[in-house]
Amino acid sequence: MLVELNEENFDKETKNGLKLVEFYTTWCTYCRNQRIELQELEDSDIWIGLLDADECPQFAKKYGVTGFPTFVLLKNGEKIAEFVGFHQKAQLLNRLMNYIV
Numbered sequence: 640m641l642v643e644l645n646e647e648n649f650d651k652e653t654k655n656g657l658k659l660v661e662f663y664t665t666w667c668t669y670c671r672n673q674r675i676e677l678q679e680l681e682d683s684d685i686w687i688g689l690l691d692a693d694e695c696p697q698f699a700k701k702y703g704v705t706g707f708p709t710f711v712l713l714k715n716g717e718k719i720a721e722f723v724g725f726h727q728k729a730q731l732l733n734r735l736m737n738y739i740v
Contacts, residue, residue, distance in 0.1 A: 660688040
């Protein structure tokens with residue numbers, strides 16, 4: 640499941656459970672390529688939030704995001720991991736497995 644995040648819904652959407660948030664920018668080529676990989680997971684049970692860091696820079700600053708794309712894994716709103724750079728679908732799922740099992 641892909642969920643568009645913004646300053647109005649970010650806290651509500653990420654406060655409970657395990658949530659993966661992709662910080663991206665519209666001008667980033669790697670981010671555009673990453674979106675293609677993420678769309679393959681759109682119908683899965685994996686919750687992935689998408690946050691435009693140019694539109695909501697306060698969240699990028701809060702979580703220490705300086706490059707794009709960056710994935711931040713949150714557990715009940717607290718950062719527990721960060722994955723920087725482009726990830727193929729299989730790579731991303733393998734990294735997530737370390738936190739699910």
